[in-house]
Amino acid sequence: MSIYTVYEPPLRGHESAPDPERFVFVRDGFSIWAFLLAPLWMLRHRLWLAFVGYVIVIVMLSLGLRAIGTSATLANIVTVLVSLLVGFEAATLRRFGLARRGWRNVGIVVGDDLESAERRFFDAWGSKSRLDNPPVNAEPRVSAPVPGVPMARRASSDVIGLFPQPGAPR
DSSP states (O other): OEEEEEEEOOOOTTOSSOOGGGOEEEEOSOOHHHHHTHHHHHHHTTOHHHHHHHHHHHHHHHHHHHHTTOOHHHHHHHHHHHHHHHHHTHHHHHHHHHHHTTOEEEEEEEESSHHHHHHHHHHHHHHHHHHHSOOTTOOOOOOOOOTTSOOOOOSSOOOBTTBOOTTOOO
């Protein structure tokens, strides 16, 4: 199962809602293409700052290694290690680039592949929009607890987790 972060594009001048075709799903994990073809991968994903930083780092490392008289083998190993780092951090670089261009992170979804993740996300997204705009005669629904919002304290003195309730007997 892969984990994807979902990014919503900024609205264009004539749009009232974002076009679902323009949503971007960024898969977490190692990117083989970012490892093998790091500069081309960065240019393909319009990561200009990352590309400039990559070029500067590679040039400075090459000049530094040449200045201290290391072998060409060591210089190649260092270049492969930098490319390996880019492969591991490819998803972070993409998220940074999208956020910098005004894209908004709208969620995280898990799926076997990109298609199942998209289906799962848009099913939930569509049901959320229906809940946000209920029909006029609809009865109120009980909502599930929202993650990150503390629940009301329990009256009992049972220990939940590692910390007892304040003032409870020991």
